Amino acid sequence: MNKQAELDSLLQQVAVSGENLTGTDRRGFLRKGLTFLGAASATAAAAHMPSVKAAFPPEEPAYGKTLGKPVLFAPYGSPSKYESHVQRRTVEWLTPDRISSISFTPLADLKGIITPSGVMFERYHAGLPDIKPQEHHLMIHGMVERPIILSMDDLMRFPSVSKIHFVECPANGGMEWRGAQMNRLQFSHGMIGCAEWTGVLLSTLLEEVGVKPEGKWVLAEGADGSHMSRSIPLEKALDDTLVVYAQNGEMLRPEQGYPVRLVNPGWEGNTSIKWLRRLEIGDQPWYHREETSKYTDLMPDGRSREFTFVQECNSVVTNPCPEKPMMKPGKVWVEGLAWSGRGKIKHVDVSFDGGVTWREAKFTSEVFPRALTRFGLEWDWQGQPAMIQSRAIDDTGFVQPTYGQLRAARGENSIYHKNAIHTWKVNADGSVVNVQIS
Amino acid sequence: MNKQAELDSLLQQVAVSGENLTGTDRRGFLRKGLTFLGAASATAAAAHMPSVKAAFPPEEPAYGKTLGKPVLFAPYGSPSKYESHVQRRTVEWLTPDRISSISFTPLADLKGIITPSGVMFERYHAGLPDIKPQEHHLMIHGMVERPIILSMDDLMRFPSVSKIHFVECPANGGMEWRGAQMNRLQFSHGMIGCAEWTGVLLSTLLEEVGVKPEGKWVLAEGADGSHMSRSIPLEKALDDTLVVYAQNGEMLRPEQGYPVRLVNPGWEGNTSIKWLRRLEIGDQPWYHREETSKYTDLMPDGRSREFTFVQECNSVVTNPCPEKPMMKPGKVWVEGLAWSGRGKIKHVDVSFDGGVTWREAKFTSEVFPRALTRFGLEWDWQGQPAMIQSRAIDDTGFVQPTYGQLRAARGENSIYHKNAIHTWKVNADGSVVNVQIS
Numbered sequence: 001m002n003k004q005a006e007l008d009s010l011l012q013q014v015a016v017s018g019e020n021l022t023g024t025d026r027r028g029f030l031r032k033g034l035t036f037l038g039a040a041s042a043t044a045a046a047a048h049m050p051s052v053k054a055a056f057p058p059e060e061p062a063y064g065k066t067l068g069k070p071v072l073f074a075p076y077g078s079p080s081k082y083e084s085h086v087q088r089r090t091v092e093w094l095t096p097d098r099i100s101s102i103s104f105t106p107l108a109d110l111k112g113i114i115t116p117s118g119v120m121f122e123r124y125h126a127g128l129p130d131i132k133p134q135e136h137h138l139m140i141h142g143m144v145e146r147p148i149i150l151s152m153d154d155l156m157r158f159p160s161v162s163k164i165h166f167v168e169c170p171a172n173g174g175m176e177w178r179g180a181q182m183n184r185l186q187f188s189h190g191m192i193g194c195a196e197w198t199g200v201l202l203s204t205l206l207e208e209v210g211v212k213p214e215g216k217w218v219l220a221e222g223a224d225g226s227h228m229s230r231s232i233p234l235e236k237a238l239d240d241t242l243v244v245y246a247q248n249g250e251m252l253r254p255e256q257g258y259p260v261r262l263v264n265p266g267w268e269g270n271t272s273i274k275w276l277r278r279l280e281i282g283d284q285p286w287y288h289r290e291e292t293s294k295y296t297d298l299m300p301d302g303r304s305r306e307f308t309f310v311q312e313c314n315s316v317v318t319n320p321c322p323e324k325p326m327m328k329p330g331k332v333w334v335e336g337l338a339w340s341g342r343g344k345i346k347h348v349d350v351s352f353d354g355g356v357t358w359r360e361a362k363f364t365s366e367v368f369p370r371a372l373t374r375f376g377l378e379w380d381w382q383g384q385p386a387m388i389q390s391r392a393i394d395d396t397g398f399v400q401p402t403y404g405q406l407r408a409a410r411g412e413n414s415i416y417h418k419n420a421i422h423t424w425k426v427n428a429d430g431s432v433v434n435v436q437i438s
Numbered sequence: 439m440n441k442q443a444e445l446d447s448l449l450q451q452v453a454v455s456g457e458n459l460t461g462t463d464r465r466g467f468l469r470k471g472l473t474f475l476g477a478a479s480a481t482a483a484a485a486h487m488p489s490v491k492a493a494f495p496p497e498e499p500a501y502g503k504t505l506g507k508p509v510l511f512a513p514y515g516s517p518s519k520y521e522s523h524v525q526r527r528t529v530e531w532l533t534p535d536r537i538s539s540i541s542f543t544p545l546a547d548l549k550g551i552i553t554p555s556g557v558m559f560e561r562y563h564a565g566l567p568d569i570k571p572q573e574h575h576l577m578i579h580g581m582v583e584r585p586i587i588l589s590m591d592d593l594m595r596f597p598s599v600s601k602i603h604f605v606e607c608p609a610n611g612g613m614e615w616r617g618a619q620m621n622r623l624q625f626s627h628g629m630i631g632c633a634e635w636t637g638v639l640l641s642t643l644l645e646e647v648g649v650k651p652e653g654k655w656v657l658a659e660g661a662d663g664s665h666m667s668r669s670i671p672l673e674k675a676l677d678d679t680l681v682v683y684a685q686n687g688e689m690l691r692p693e694q695g696y697p698v699r700l701v702n703p704g705w706e707g708n709t710s711i712k713w714l715r716r717l718e719i720g721d722q723p724w725y726h727r728e729e730t731s732k733y734t735d736l737m738p739d740g741r742s743r744e745f746t747f748v749q750e751c752n753s754v755v756t757n758p759c760p761e762k763p764m765m766k767p768g769k770v771w772v773e774g775l776a777w778s779g780r781g782k783i784k785h786v787d788v789s790f791d792g793g794v795t796w797r798e799a800k801f802t803s804e805v806f807p808r809a810l811t812r813f814g815l816e817w818d819w820q821g822q823p824a825m826i827q828s829r830a831i832d833d834t835g836f837v838q839p840t841y842g843q844l845r846a847a848r849g850e851n852s853i854y855h856k857n858a859i860h861t862w863k864v865n866a867d868g869s870v871v872n873v874q875i876s
Binding site: 063064065066069070071072075076077080082083086087088089090095098101103109110111113114117118120122126127128129130132133156157158159160162163164197223224225245246248249251252253254255256258277327330331333335362364366368374 | 553565
């Protein structure tokens with residue numbers, strides 16, 4: 001209750017400060033805020049002073065005086081035992097079963113924009129199949145001149161490309177439609193990962209089989225027990241859809257679709273069919289289960305949105321977050337991730353007062369279309385409560401909406417495509433909680 | 439002997455065809471070659487026809503009719519069991535001991551430009567230390583205004599950046615100075631890896647401590663038993679040197695310097711000190727063991743090259759290679775990696791006749807400065823013997839030299855910085871062997 005009172009008080013302050021500030025006024029306010037913050041950060045240079053100053057020079061630890069372990073023949077390196085807390089899933093209660101289920105990327109512990117394959121979220125509709133690559137084939141048929149069945153060896157003889165893109169489940173953050181619920185970044189935003197994907201452009205394979213003039217859609221079907229199937233417009237298939245066999249330099253891991261999957265850059269993850277076994281060309285969409293009763297959103301007027309392919313512009317602050325509270329006063333590097341299924345991230349602003357004033361963040365990673373983009377900015381925290389938000393804009397000009405704007409457009413029945421501006425409340429004790437500001 | 443005769447014959451053909459072709463003549467020859475090859479590839483469209491055509495549609499395998507494994511709480515994903523041959527090191531005989539030793543990136547099995555952290559080459563000078571991050575500190579001292587000792591938590595409060603760069607041991611391919619020796623891509627070129635590195639720019643930390651005017655060099659020292667130490671000019675330290683704690687999105691793995699290392703982009707790997715514990719600012723280099731008796735090259739006149747920091751422009755074809763022979767006639771995607779410590783790769787040519795004619799390769803990955811760059815081109819192989827080479831040019835105009843040019847400049851006593859144009863000989867039976875053309 002005390003926390004609620006504190007939150008209410010903060011929310012009220014936000015409301016009062018934000019009142020009547022729109023357009024130019026708001027921008028003027030923003031500039032004043034920036035000037036103030038700039039001055040503050042210039043005078044606080046000493047805040048980086050480290051916590052350890054006494055033992056100078058540092059004592060020589062035992063491992064500095066002895067030989068370590070030899071080069072291992074045990075062939076495959078793993079993270080340090082001191083990082084064993086970085087896991088995809090640790091709780092039972094998230095989904096009723098674990099066959100049609102999900103695990104989550106532990107975003108709070110990750111850096112940069114490449115998601116390590118070992119902790120990238122996984123989503124199964126019928127569990128994880130065990131596929132021997134020598135026995136796997138990909139059939140391409142339907143409205144084509146020359147239907148084919150390709151072995152993996154055949155597939156790897158075609159020209160390959162490597163592209164860095166995110167893959168995101170459209171249900172990412174879906175529980176938040178009903179208010180702030182998941183007090184952990186891993187669960188509120190962790191159904192996303194970004195990797196370097198290597199494979200063959202689907203357009204290359206379609207050229208090989210020759211799409212007939214009446215062919216307008218592609219059905220992609222998985223080889224697992226669910227035979228997960230999605231209809232993809234030919235326009236996308238000929239643009240940037242990839243038939244992928246490698247992720248982050250090595251062959252796909254089993255849970256990511258080994259030995260071959262689709263990646264539809266920027267589109268909802270379920271269209272990037274894993275364990276791909278079949279591509280059929282047709283003249284209309286198939287309206288399979290996973291694009292009718294599932295992966296559609298119920299609008300306030302009772303109708304459903306269909307084929308909501310694009311993962312719209314979105315962002316989240318990853319430090320601080322509930323898993324990474326503020327440790328001590330002083331300057332700290334606030335950072336996060338932004339992404340858009342429409343193109344490149346062009347601009348990210350961060351607010352520390354729940355959206356009243358904004359500061360521009362820097363990009364600290366490479367910036368690619370349809371990829372995670374890392375942003376950051378320095379913040380001098382002296383123990384004051386705060387409401388941290390990030391707001392991304394992509395190169396089409398799309399601005400990440402507030403919860404109010406999103407709900408005004410889509411109602412509250414949705415599960416998918418929640419891309420509203422997210423708020424972390426920082427308490428005076430440094431703890432961080434998930435709250436919502438509409 | 440038969441193989442040798444075949445090779446000699448091929449080498450002779452190459453010499454005859456190449457005779458008197460220099461400058462413009464050579465370019466004219468190249469153009470004719472390209473035209474011919476272009477025509478050939480246009481008429482050979484059917485060569486992609488797959489090996490499996492009979493079972494159409496394919497039979498439904500067992501895993502398509504059942505449920506697979508559930509989402510795993512076992513937290514960290516691994517490559518498929520069918521990829522267990524992709525290892526860093528499998529033989530004893532490469533180095534006399536395994537403490538001051540090395541393992542090799544299995545380049546033949548990798549795709550794209552990101553090297554999976556689990557198979558990136560590792561080099562130890564005193565074995566692998568076991569460092570608990572909570573007890574590790576980084577001292578910055580010497581000719582500075584405000585010496586400090588940083589804990590890992592302190593370090594992670596500074597502004598961070600994420601950059602994609604290669605790290606290469608200057609001994610990569612060192613045995614090849616004495617002729618073609620390592621009949622395996624992993625051993626001839628595998629002391630290199632490329633990753634997204636996240637950390638703090640050293641310039642940021644040097645600004646924090648305040649380098650005194652007389653400070654011109656930085657000594658970096660490792661915490662392991664060898665206390666590997668290298669002198670780095672301040673100019674580089676203020677340019678792009680990174681104090682790195684994460685690789686490919688997650689905290690460094692133990693063998694890559696956990697919890698903190700240096701990365702000097704484009705420079706010989708031993709300067710990118712792992713398990714970093716100390717940075718000292720001085721007015722001249724320290725001339726430590728690893729920059730005098732080691733990591734220097736003996737020139738023909740008896741003098742040694744010192745501070746040969748930059749890894750010059752280099753490239754290699756990764757498919758085909760000794761580990762990846764030609765499987766059957768037809769079109770195949772020939773690909774490889776190029777890199778330069780001076781900047782971006784600007785151009786890669788590939789020859790199939792030992793350097794007589796060249797075709798321009800396409801870049802099939804992102805192209806970053808001081809990063810691996812993936813190139814490829816289609817080749818119609820009809821069983822003819824061939825001599826495959828790649829030749830990279832970086833954006834400073836540096837052209838990868840022939841063995842003849844490299845030896846003319848450096849003699850034959852060197853171990854380090856071997857970046858000559860490499861040749862794979864393709865035999866009529868599809869096998870691929872390492873040969874040298876000067």
